[in-house]
Amino acid sequence: MTDPPHVAGSAAPSDPALLVALLRDAMPSTLVEAARELGLDSPSDSPHEFEVARLVEWIDGQSPAADGSIPLVHFVERVAHDPTSSAISHALHDWINTLAGLDTGQQREIHLTALRRAVRHHPPGHEAYTHGEDGQIGPIEATQAGDVGALSSFALAHTPLAVGIAKSGGAPEPVRIWGGVPLRNPDFTGRETLLSNLRKALETRSAASVLPQTLHGMGGVGKTQLAVEFVYRYSDQYDIVWWIAAEQQTLVLQSLFELGRRLGLPQTQDMRQTATMVMDALATTKLRWLLVYDNALEPNDVTGLVPSSGGHVILTSRNQTWASVWDAIEVDVFDRPESVELIRKRGDVITREDAEKLAEKLGDLPLALDQAASWQQATRMPVSEYLELFDHHVRELLDEGRPASYPMTVAAFVNLAFEKLRVDAPAVAQLLELFAFLGAEPLSVSLLRSAKNSAVSQPLAGVLRDSIKLNRTIRALRQYGLAKVGGDQSIQVHRLVQLVIREGLSDDLAEQSRRNAQAILSAANPEAPDDSSSWPTYAQIEPHLQLAGLVDSQLRDAHQAVIDQIRYLYIIGDADGSCRLGEIAVDAWRKNRTAPNLGPSGGHTLLAMRHLANALRETGRTERARKLNDEAVRGFEQNPEYGRLHEHTLYTLSNIGADLRIAGDLNGALASEDDTVERHRAAYGDDDPETLRILGNRAVSLRLLSRFDEAHGADQQAISRLRDLFGDSHWRTLAAQANLARDLYGLGRYEEALALLQRIVPLQHSVLGERHPYTLLAIRTLGVALRKSGAYAEALPYARNNYRDVTARYGTDHENALSAAVTLANTLRALGQAGEARNLATGALTTYRRVFGDEHPLTLAAATNTAIVHRALGEHREAFDLDNQTFQALTRTLGENHGYTLCAASNHANNLAQAHDATAARDLSEKTLDLSRSARGRRHPYTLSCAVNTAFDRIATGDAVSGQALLDETIVALSEILGPDHPEAVDASRGKRAECDIEPPPT
Incomplete structure (x- = not known):
């Protein structure tokens, strides 16, 4: 033989001498027949007149077919499948498998082509094998073997799920989405250079990818007003303008949730998932958009919530560290001409000389100037009298990063205005005192009204119960300039004003105001954190909850509000926020041995521990979650108010199995769930949803122990009961069916699992959202079932x-x-x-x-x-x-x-x-x-x-x-x-x- 054989056009050779030696053991007639079936004419028609080496060399020299197929490889496969070559079939396949240049898919296709030819030319009398009715393997007739080898092409009736937002191939329709933007300030003054710089920065630095522009500076310098003016001035250049209150991440998620709804994105109960969908949609849309994150605190709260491309982002913050994260524009106090212009716009009887004196006294701080001008306009007090009283009400204001004169001037103004309010409108003053113990984010008037029966002090209690009086109070707030009243009927008090008011209160008044804030927030708690219709209210409460001191409150309802907030944050996907609040509550309540339901084994402490454990588990801190959950179970069992069969005990107990599975103790998890199932049956009965949930948990342990038959039977029974209780499309039923699909997969029934998943996954998309944990798990199983099928x-x-x-x-x-x-x-x-x-x-x-x-x-x-x-x-x-x-x-x-x-x-x-x-x-x-x-x-x-x-x-x-x-x-x-x-x-x-x-x- 001359040169070693090679696979023309593609594959590098395996050992040529080995191939020739193997083929010498094949019947010569088989080799000739194989060559002819491939459309090749061998060098000699007589099977006894040629040498194997010459035949291999000759076939190897043939050009690839039009479809790129390689003659020698197909020839070897065809010989391997001939019944007369069974003794060398395995060795021939090994030779093909060692060829370089052929991927697995090519090898399989060559193999199937050869097998089809072998089936068509199956010699009579050859035995194949099949399974009898008893499951044993035995011989069948040649015709039956031919049926088995019919080799119909595999086809799945499957349409891939559309993940993400469907996009039209045509030009986008004009869209105008506008949300959350504050009312424009008709007296906006100056800042032309800053507005120009901001516009240029957005246009030039966000050309390739979104690079947010940060407006940073101390409180009261007008960062938000500058952003508002920019939005209105350039609004015609955007299709979407969305303003986001960013002091709390929960508010950001709530706002992006609403934007997702306005964009027509698929609805989901998970706000973090929706936020990701919004980011993806904005990054790919042709629409022009602008996002404004107002008053962001920490960079980590927002950096993951900026689209990668396609639009502009403005961020305002008091935190100077933003300057090292993104490009930043510093917003400082007014220049003196700007101060004078603003004062004279607001106070039309103020002379330029008096305006100069007032600006000097207030340190050109825009917030203080605006408030002073509002006060002068409302009271008509001469500036000289105002300035004379001013120095008697100077009070130091603690605020990091401020010029030394700022807090004193603002504090003096606020105290002066507030003393006047106490005389003229005590209910308005009391409302402001209450806001001094809340966060700086807006609070809706409707939330205040919902707390009209709360235990607040007079005269504020009477105002909350009388809508006319409440409306008058709101008008007074707007008139005196100590609070901002939005067009959406929300009230917001600047943090500097809050600090000044708080510092000026006696201990008794401070305690009364704090208690009023706690009573209102506690009364507004919907007590339904799992209900998405309650989420807007929880989003409002969240920024104020800790500042109002609900964790340390003596009000029983306040503790429940904290517990519900921990759960709410977990449900919407903010597991980190849930952990932070949960840690604060658990730590404080464990130490409190005087208040009812607190202390190490108090009911509210144990509930907070349970919810905290869930959040810890979700964030991967599984060991701490397990220990905390175990402690909560023991606490509930030993507390005479609860005991072994109380709902709180059982719900907490149900998490132990998951903790043990995560820890790798699969047998321990099953033993725990056996006990949990029996307790649930004793407390609820066999068909209660909670019992069915625990049976589903038990099936998880069975699957992990490879006991798929048992898990399959349990899941089938659960699905039947859940259908009767909730219907076929309820999320509980769908979750149980996804588990059944995992049982089928474990049993090797891949196509059954695939068919079930193809039916339920689209339903999970519509019911739970495409990135809900249950949906994500089901999609993974669907991909696995497709592969194994x-x-x-x-x-x-x-x-x-x-x-x-x-x-x-x-x-x-x-x-x-x-x-x-x-x-x-x-x-x-x-x-x-x-x-x-x-x-x-x-x-x-x-x-x-x-x-x-x-x-x-x-x-x-x-x-x-x-x-x-x-x-x-x-x-x-x-x-x-x-x-x-x-x-x-x-x-x-x-x-x-x-x-x-x-x-x-x-x-x-x-x-x-x-x-x-x-x-x-x-x-x-x-x-x-x-x-x-x-x-x-x-x-x-x-x-x-x-x-x-x-x-x-x-x-x-x-x-x-x-x-x-x-x-x-x-x-x-x-x-x-x-x-x-x-x-x-x-x-x-x-x-x-x-x-x-x-x-x-x-x-």
Whole structure:
């Protein structure tokens, strides 16, 4: 033979001498027939007159077909599938599998083409295998084998879900969305240079990507007024203008939630998810938009809520650290001509000389100037008299970063105005005193009205109960300039005014005002944090709750308001905010041994602990969550007001199983849930939604223990009852059906799982939103079911998008983000993209080890998948060592019958075979096959994968007859269960060992 054979046009050769030696064992007539079926005329029509080497050389010299197919590879595949070549079929497939330049998908397609030709030319009398009614494998007739090998193309009736906002291909329609912008100040004065600089900065520095412009300066210099003026002056250049009160992140989320509604985005109960959707929509729309974040405090509160491109963002803040984050424009006090102009605009009888004197006294602070002008206009007090009284009411105002004269001038003015109010309008003064103990964010008049029956002092109580008096009071606030009354009937008192009023109150008045604030906020609490219709009220209360001192209040209702706020923040997706408030409340209430329901075992303390534990668990602080939840359960059980069967006790108890699963104690979790189920049945009965919820939790533990049959039965019963209670489209029913799909997947019933998920995931989108935790988990399972059903290419966008969405919601260290990374890595590896898969798999494994520990079941599952990727890349030493360690650890922690252990065992047998230790590989494969048949059943796809590897190991150890018989019957079984075109069935047929990856269900 001259030059070694090569695969024309694509693949590099394997060992040519080995191929020639293998083909010499084939019947010459088979070689001639195979060449003719491929449309090739061999050098000689006589099977006895040619040499195999010449035939291989000649076929190798043929040009690729029009479709790019490679003659020599197709020829070898065709010979391998001929019944007369069964003795060398496995070796021929091994030769093809070692060719460079052919990806897995190409190899499978070549294999299927050859198999179709072999079926059409099936010689009479050849036996194939099928399953009898008793489940045993036995021979069938040739015609039946032909039916099995009909090889219809795999097709899924599947339409990918549209993730994100549907966009029209045409030009956008004119849109005008305007929200939250304060009323324009008709007396706006000066600032022309700042307005020009701001406009230029937005146009030039946001050309490529959004670079927010920060207006920073001390309180009262007019940052907000400057932004308001900019909005009105340039409003015609934007399609969307949205003003966001940004002092509290909850207010930001609430505002973006409303913007999402105005944009027509899909509705979701998770505000953080909606905020992300809004950012994505603005970054991709052709509409011109402007966002204004007013009075932002910390950079971390806003940096993740800025679209990446497409528009402009303005941010105002007193915090000077913003200057090191984004481009900043400093807003300082007025120049003296601007001060004089403003005073004379507001006070038309003030002379220029008096205006100069007033500006000098007030230090050119815009807020103080505006307030003084309002006061003079309302009282008509001569400026000389005003200035004479002024020095008698100077009071130091504590405010960081202020010029020394500022607080004194503002304090003097506020005290002067406030003393006048106490005489002329005591109810108005009392309302302002109340606002001195609230936050600086607006509070709606409707919220004040809702608290009309609260225990506030007179005369304010009478005003709240009389709408006419309340309206008069609001008009007085607007007139005297001590508070800002918005067009939306909201009241806002500047923080400098608040500080001055608070400093000027006696201890008794301060206590009364603080108690009034607490009473109003407590009375306004809707007591329904899970109800989305109550969320706007909770968003209003949140900025004022801590400043009003509700945590330390002696009012029982105040404590409930705090507890509900902790829950509300958790529900809307602000788990960090929920943690912060929860930590403050729990720490304070544990120490309080005098107030009812407080102290270490008080009911309100225990409820706060329960909600805090949920938020901690959501943010990945699982160990602290577990300890806190355990403590709360013991506290409820030992508190005589509650006991073992109280609702609060049972609800808190239901979280213990999740904590134990997260900790890796799967058997302990199941034992805990057995106890929890019995308690719920005793307290509620079998069909109560709470009992059904706990049964669902128990099924989670069963799944993680590989007891899929039991979980399947439990979930089926729960779904039947939930349908009767809530209907088929309720979120509880949909969640239970998603769990059922995970049971079906665990049982190897992939297409059933896929069909169920294709039905329920669109419903979850509409009911819960596309990035709700339940929806994200279901989408991940849908991608897994697509892959295991053989639709590898269709599965990839689901896995990739799910990984993106889950990490955006939770960060990269959360369990859900790690499992999404594993799913994406498994999908990429199945598609032959092992390089990208390795980066994901190794990264996830490192994080699993750091977060969960080396021998946690989730860590070991990730290690099993990572070893498969190493093998796919030819990194056999890495795969061998990792599988060996993982197999031993899984055997110790979960036992040899657990599904994860069986996967690791079967995969490690692949390492042993690769290392040419055929005897050890066979011993491990045979044992694993027996265990899998017992644990999973003979027809489970993973049992059949074990059988494929066992067959190859029998052949490799000289037991060719038994090995080939097992391989033949297993290929038929895989074709029946998964479909003859399924990649796993095709791979077994072409002599490729099976890999058993793991997709852990959520904990």
